[in-house]
Each structure stands twice: as C-alpha cells, then as structure tokens.
Amino acid sequence: MGERKDKAAQTQAALKDAARRQFAEHGFLNTKITDITSAAGRAAGTFYQHFASKEDLLQALLADMHGQAGQAFEGDDGPVHDLTDPAQLREHLAVAWGVMRGNRAVMIALFESALADGPNSGALWNRLTADTSMLREHLEYLSEQGQALPGDPALIAAAMGGMLSMLAYALPPVATGSAGGDAPGYTDTQILDALSSLLLHGLAGPGQ
Amino acid sequence: MGERKDKAAQTQAALKDAARRQFAEHGFLNTKITDITSAAGRAAGTFYQHFASKEDLLQALLADMHGQAGQAFEGDDGPVHDLTDPAQLREHLAVAWGVMRGNRAVMIALFESALADGPNSGALWNRLTADTSMLREHLEYLSEQGQALPGDPALIAAAMGGMLSMLAYALPPVATGSAGGDAPGYTDTQILDALSSLLLHGLAGPGQ
DNA sequence: GTCTATATACAGATAGAC
DNA sequence: GTCTATCTGTATATAGAC
Numbered sequence: 001m002g003e004r005k006d007k008a009a010q011t012q013a014a015l016k017d018a019a020r021r022q023f024a025e026h027g028f029l030n031t032k033i034t035d036i037t038s039a040a041g042r043a044a045g046t047f048y049q050h051f052a053s054k055e056d057l058l059q060a061l062l063a064d065m066h067g068q069a070g071q072a073f074e075g076d077d078g079p080v081h082d083l084t085d086p087a088q089l090r091e092h093l094a095v096a097w098g099v100m101r102g103n104r105a106v107m108i109a110l111f112e113s114a115l116a117d118g119p120n121s122g123a124l125w126n127r128l129t130a131d132t133s134m135l136r137e138h139l140e141y142l143s144e145q146g147q148a149l150p151g152d153p154a155l156i157a158a159a160m161g162g163m164l165s166m167l168a169y170a171l172p173p174v175a176t177g178s179a180g181g182d183a184p185g186y187t188d189t190q191i192l193d194a195l196s197s198l199l200l201h202g203l204a205g206p207g208q
Numbered sequence: 209m210g211e212r213k214d215k216a217a218q219t220q221a222a223l224k225d226a227a228r229r230q231f232a233e234h235g236f237l238n239t240k241i242t243d244i245t246s247a248a249g250r251a252a253g254t255f256y257q258h259f260a261s262k263e264d265l266l267q268a269l270l271a272d273m274h275g276q277a278g279q280a281f282e283g284d285d286g287p288v289h290d291l292t293d294p295a296q297l298r299e300h301l302a303v304a305w306g307v308m309r310g311n312r313a314v315m316i317a318l319f320e321s322a323l324a325d326g327p328n329s330g331a332l333w334n335r336l337t338a339d340t341s342m343l344r345e346h347l348e349y350l351s352e353q354g355q356a357l358p359g360d361p362a363l364i365a366a367a368m369g370g371m372l373s374m375l376a377y378a379l380p381p382v383a384t385g386s387a388g389g390d391a392p393g394y395t396d397t398q399i400l401d402a403l404s405s406l407l408l409h410g411l412a413g414p415g416q
Numbered sequence: 417g418t419c420t421a422t423a424t425a426c427a428g429a430t431a432g433a434c
Numbered sequence: 435g436t437c438t439a440t441c442t443g444t445a446t447a448t449a450g451a452c
Contacts, residue, residue: 008417027327029237032445043419048447084412108327115323119235119316122391124378148413151402155394156411159403162374163367170332170370183330186363194359195367202410203364204292205356216435240427251437256429 012050014040016064019057024105024173028058028112058113061106069099079137084147090196092138093164097192100168108169129154132161160199167191220258222248224272227265232313232381236266236320266321269314277307287345292355298404300346301372305400308376316377337362340369368407375399 018040022031033054037044051057072095083089100107114123129136136157143149150156171191172183200206226248230239241262245252259265280303291297308315318335325331337344347361358364379399380391408414 011417024327027323029324030326033447034445044446045420045448046418049417053446089411104327108323112323115235115316115320116237118238119232119312119377120380122380125380125391128374128378142411149411150405150409151398152394154392155399155402156406158378159371159375159406162378163371166336166370166374167367169327170336170366172328172330172333183333184362186360190359191363194363197358198364198367198410199406200410200412201358202406202408203297203350203357204408204414206412219435241429242427252428253430253438254436257435261428 008050011040011042011046014042015047015050016057016061020061020105023109028054028109029116055113058106058109062110065099065103065106068103072099073134076134079134079141081138081141083138083142084200086196086200089200090192092135093195093199094192096135096164097168097188097195100165101173101188104168104173107165111165111169125158128158128161128165131165132157135160163195167195216258219248219250219254222250223255223258224265224269228269228313231317236262236317237324263321266314266317270318273307273311273314276311280307281342284342287342287349289346289349291346291350292408294404294408297408298400300343301403301407302400304343304372305376305396305403308373309381309396312376312381315373319373319377333366336366336369336373339373340365343368371403375403 015036019031019036022035022039026035031054033047034044036057037047051060081088081092083092110127111124114121114127117123136153139149139153139157143153170183171186223244227239227244230243230247234243239262241255242252244265245255259268289296289300291300319332322329322331322335344362344365347357347365351357351361378391379394
C-alpha cells in the first residue's frame with residue numbers, strides 16, 4: 001500500500017471516528033460537515049475527497065456496523081430459534097439490544113436520516129423492517145411450526161423492534177449527570193428482564 | 209369580538225391548519241415557514257404576528273391536540289382500569305392508537321422536534337413519558353393491587369408507548385399508492401388485535 | 417492529499433409601507 | 435393586520451493554491 005493511499009485511509013478513518021463522536025453528542029442533523037472535519041483535525045474541503053455527502057458517510061458507518069453486528073450473531077443457528085423459550089428470547093433480545101446500544105450514534109443517525117425523508121416516504125418502515133429481519137424470520141419459523149402468534153410475523157417483529165429501538169433512542173447512554181431532564185438510570189439487566197418478561201408472557205403473566 | 213380580532217383569529221386558524229397539512233406531508237423539520245404561509249394564502253411576515261417561531265406554533269398545535277385527546281378519554285374511570293383484562297387493555301390501546309393516528313402530523317412533528325434537541329437532551333424520554341403517563345398510572349395501580357408486572361411500571365409504560373408510537377410513525381397513514389417503498393397496508397383492527405394479544409399474553413400465548 | 421478561501425443557496429426573522 | 439422587501443446567519447459544496 002503506497003504512502004499516499006495509507007495517508008488517505010488514515011484520514012478517512014479519522015473522519016468516520018469523528019463523525020460517530022459528533023453524531024453521538026449532537027445528533028446527525030445537527031452535525032455540520034465542518035464539525036466532523038474539525039473534530040478530526042482536518043480541513044473542511046478534505047471531507048469531499050472521501051465522501052460525497054453526509055448521507056454517503058452515514059452509509060459507510062452503516063456498513064461498518066453490519067460487519068460488527070455479523071460477529072455478534074455468530075454462532076446463531078439461523079431461524080430455528082424458539083422465541084417462546086425464555087432463555088432463547090432473552091438471548092436474542094440481549095444481542096439486539098447490545099448492538100443497538102453499542103452503536104447508538106449510528107442508529108440514531110440512521111433514524112434521523114429516515115425521518116428527514118419525510119413521513120410518507122416509507123423510509124422509517126424500511127429501517128424498522130431491515131433492523132428486525134432476523135426477528136421476523138424466527139417468528140415465521142415458529143408460525144410454520146404451528147405456534148399461534150399474536151399476529152402477522154412481520155407486524156409483530158416490527159412492533160418488538162419498535163419497542164426496542166425507541167427505548168434505545170430515548171434512554172440516554174449512561175448517567176448524563178443532570179443534563180436536560182429526569183431521564184432514568186435503568187441498567188441493561190433491568191431493561192432486558194422487563195422486556196423479556198413482557199414479550200414472553202405479556203401483562204397478564206405466565207399463569208392462567 | 210372586534211373585526212380586527214376576528215380577522216386575526218381567522219388567519220391564525222388558517223396558519224395552524226396549513227401547518228398540520230404541511231407537517232403531514234413533508235414533516236416538521238422539512239417544512240419552512242414560507243411553506244406554511246403560502247399554503248395558508250398569507251404573506252411570510254404575517255407568521256410572526258401570531259407565533260414567535262415554528263416551535264411556538266407546534267406548542268399551539270399540541271395544546272389543541274390535548275383538548276381533543278381529553279374528549280377521547282372522557283368516561284375513563286381513572287387509574288382503576290385493569291389492563292390484564294382483555295377488553296379493557298384493548299380499549300385503552302384503541303383510544304391511544306386513535307389519538308396518535310388522528311394526529312399523526314402533530315405527533316411526528318413533536319417527535320422530530322425532540323430529536324432536534326439532541327440525543328442526550330432527554331427530550332425524547334420526556335416525550336415518551338408524557339405520552340404514556342396514563343398508561344403508567346394504570347400499571348402503578350395494578351402493581352399496588354398486588355399484580356405482578358414484568359418490570360417497573362414507568363419502564364413498561366415507556367416500552368408499550370414506544371412500540372405504539374414507533375408503529376404510528378413508521379406506518380404511512382393510508383394506502384399511499386406505490387410511493388417510496390413497500391410499506392404494508394395493515395388495518396387498525398389488525399394492528400390492535402396483534403398488539404393487544406402480544407401485550408396481554410406475549411409470544412408464548414395464554415396457555416401454559 | 418490536504419489546505420484556505422469562497423461561491424451558492426436557503427432558512428429564519430425583521431423593517432417599513434399599505 | 436397584512437403585505438413586500440430585505441437583512442442576517444449559516445450550511446453545503448467547489449476552486450485553486452500548496
């Protein structure tokens with residue numbers, strides 16, 4: 001790899017890192033190109049040597065995340081999971097939650113970008129289904145096995161994904177001190193326990 | 209009421225109507241002040257005689273919605289609902305869903321506005337809790353009655369509200385033809401059936 | 417490849433005439 | 435009260451030097 005190319009790769013990585021930090025702090029729409037270049041210690045014009053636009057950069061971050069998420073799901077047996085099994089449901093939720101929370105900045109950025117496409121573009125629905133495709137496959141498998149589900153697998157997957165992602169967006173990442181309001185400090189364990197239980201047996205509980 | 213004041217009230221109403229239409233079509237952030245005034249058949253400068261800013265106008269729309277939502281909840285017995293009862297859970301979800309879908313433009317606008325405050329402002333969490341306060345009260349009542357819930361009432365209420373609102377945002381209002389993607393055409397009945405069932409008994413179903 | 421400087425475009429908000 | 439015209443600020447993207 002030549003020196004020039006190496007230098008360029010370094011700059012590109014610096015821009016992506018800086019973008020993740022800025023998105024995490026200010027959000028996608030509020031982040032200006034110059035915020036990214038400044039945080040990366042580069043000049044404004046350099047940005048366009050690496051990305052065609054802010055949206056283009058976001059797609060690059062998404063690709064990086066997919067690579068990482070693929071690893072998190074390694075060892076997954078495919079759609080043969082039984083989500084009506086407490087341990088398997090919780091494990092699946094834990095992995096999804098981990099990916100979402102570990103990439104909160106990118107998730108939120110994708111979400112803001114979808115919103116910016118307009119309420120009727122379908123972009124938000126596409127995001128939701130893309131992020132829950134694995135969930136949907138598991139549910140379809142259950143359905144084929146004769147398990148009675150609460151509704152259409154794609155709808156249930158979207159509903160579960162919506163619950164998960166809305167919480168991931170709304171809950172600040174850590175204890176942000178006293179910044180901006182009274183957001184609570186639930187632990188990941190509390191959240192996963194609650195969601196697992198709710199999605200497994202609902203409000204009425206297991207008995208009947 | 210004088211003529212001048214009457215004329216002003218008329219203009220103000222026209223601006224709010226136009227804003228709702230524009231927000232429904234293009235979203236809150238994408239809508240420019242001049243989009244609103246044009247759609248209302250008024251001049252740009254007139255806007256600021258009635259509202260200090262776009263955010264100020266949004267608050268006015270929120271107030272209008274609260275008035276309407278109050279009527280929808282009329283006859284509600286307060287927090288003594290038993291959400292583990294199928295009919296009562298479904299009824300509660302139906303009212304909430306109806307308000308959200310009937311005011312989709314304002315709901316989405318509030319959501320976009322909260323997002324614009326930044327990911328760590330807590331604005332999104334405040335929105336979520338404000339929109340689910342009634343749900344939380346019902347759950348707290350259940351908890352006091354000795355009903356075992358899946359988790360902290362505020363967290364469960366937020367989770368349920370997140371599921372509901374994300375679907376309300378993501379699903380286009382009607383059949384938008386072939387605009388922008390493959391968004392599905394679930395009916396309100398399908399959605400309410402699925403969510404009621406999921407939240408009442410979860411994925412495992414009622415038996416055990 | 418990266419930099420500085422700038423062209424282009426547009427949104428929010430105001431001033432003053434009618 | 436409403437209008438037209440404009441000021442101000444700011445973001446994206448490009449041009450040309452190093």
